[in-house]
Amino acid sequence: MFTTVLIANRGEIALRVARTCREMGVRTVAVYSDSDEDSAVTRFADESVRIGPPASRRSYLNAAAIVTAARHAGADAVHPGYGFLSEDPDFAEICAAEGLTFIGPPASVLSGLGDKARAREIAQAAGLPVLPGSLLPVSTPEEAAKIADDIGYPVIIKAVAGGGGRGMTVVRDPRSLPRAYAEARAGANVAFGDSRVYIERFLETARHIEVQILADGQGNVLHLGERDCSIQRRRQKLIEETPAPGLPAGSADRICAAAVEAARAVGYAGAGTYEFLVDHDGDFYFMEANCRIQVEHPVTELVTGVDLVREQLRVAAGYGLSLQQEDVRPHGVAIECRVNAEDPGRGFLPTAGLLEEFVPPGGPFVRVDTHGHAGMRVTADYDSLLAKVAVWAPDRRQAIARADRALGEFRIAGRGMATTAGFLRNVLEDPLFRDAKHTTALIDDRTEAGR
Structure with a gap:
């Protein structure tokens, strides 16, 4: 070690x-x-x-x-x-x-899967379904227009070097494509130092499902179940849970099996996730692979009892995985809520200031991953994530109630500070979320409607 x-x-x-x-x-x-x-x-x-x-x-x-x-x-x-x-x-x-x-994974794997257009090509070669679109970066506005016409609107333009929900532009009208294409390339260059983009069909309403995988680089690959990350605002995740509720029978098993085979095909090593979009018919499509520990990894740890960072260290040190697929026995339901230093009343504008009070919630089966503390100054230099409140319960109803209770206990105050804790509680109460009928469009639809 x-x-x-x-x-x-x-x-x-x-x-x-x-x-x-x-x-x-x-x-x-x-x-x-x-x-x-x-x-x-x-x-x-x-x-x-x-x-x-x-x-x-x-x-x-x-x-x-x-x-x-x-x-x-x-x-x-x-x-x-x-x-x-x-x-x-x-x-x-x-x-x-x-x-x-x-x-982390070898540089060769990072190079292949980190290039989102190349990752689509690799996924397709491994037998994963992908949404219609370009397998290579799109070089000109004319090429972009032809691809969009062929696959049908709406389309989404994505940065090849993007990730974490950034570098994406949705286009619903052919007339707006040239400008959107130019702005997407310029934005990608500023954000990632790489102006290349690709295009795929955009699913207006879909579920965002990801699979946590572990691999030792010696052909041993396993999954630790799926997570639902559909509660998003402008493609930035807000609430994640496992197992994914409301999927058609057998769908989760098929998605997990596909992720394992795809990771094995590229010689993956370490922890990572394969991310998919699931349409209303239950069909799933590869979206991207994240070659790292995920923000939302606590929910998987809560239901499996597996320390993902420990497994990362073991694999990197040459010891291999400490478990096999049959050892993975998820139990119960876990939900994670990302508490950001943002003001929902001002369009989720990031806030900065001195944390005069910072008291995380506690109680049974509540985990808070945070770097916050009273006296800390929150700056605008970095991501606005302040804390992750993750809870476990035997079933989803109790997990939602526990998450709501925990968010209600959180005490955060300071000059100039605002957080999303109250907004997240409203999401937990939304009937579509409670009935597991939510999609990636839920938050943006509610926000646009002023609810």
Whole structure:
């Protein structure tokens, strides 16, 4: 096993990784920007190293600074968390060249699946159904128009290097396609440094289902069930749960089996997810693969009892998986609500300020993953995620009630601060959600209608 792991991330996921490392007797090194000097993980880790100013490109996206910090601290491995450099094949190769183990899939897998257009091609070759669209990046507005005419509107333009719900533009009218295409390319270049885009048919109402997989790179691949991530606002996930409710009989089993075979076909190693859209007929289509730990991994851990970070470390260290498919026995229902520092009353505008009060909920079967604490200053430099409230219960009705109770207990106050906790409680009360008839369109439809 590794002696020292540098955690190339920040916030709740950095603290989450550090906790499992400590339980395994592995020394940890936290990196921080100037605005995170007194963060929860810098106080928890065995050592902390400054890597730059607040701007991500000069700190958490600065591969050279991170590798230098790892070498200085005597680390033998790097855990990238999610976001930032977690799916960057160049960073994985740099780590390898410097004698550092990258705790994630091989660079070759990251390169193939990180390119969303290439990932569609790989998925199709592995037998996964994909939505009609382009298998290669679209080079001109004329090519975009032809593809859209062939597959039918509405279509969605996606950044090849996108992910996490970003870099997507829906087009419903042929007249708006040229401008949308140009804006999508420009936006992709700003957000990801890569202007390439591809096009596929857009499903107005669908379920977003993802499968958690684990693999050891030696042909052993298993799944830990599916998660429903359909509660989204502008394709940003807000609430996730497992198992996915209301799917047609046998649908979840087929989706999970497809994900396992697809991961095996590319020689996957570590933790990851295969994401799908499911239409009203129960047909499913591959959307993308995420080659990292997911924000919503706590719900899977709650129903399976499997520590996904521990499995990541074991695989990266060459030990292989600690379990087989028959050992995975999910029990009960888990729901996660993302509490963001955003103001729902002002179009979900991110808020920043000093947290004067921060008291997370507790009680039976409640888990809160957070880096927040009283006295912390929330800045606008990074993602607005403040805490993840995850609950477990024997059935979905009780899980919804527990999640509502937990959100109601959360005490967050500060000058200039607003959160989405109250908004999430309203979603939990929505009849469509409670009856498991919700789709990815629920929140945007309600928001547009002023409800």
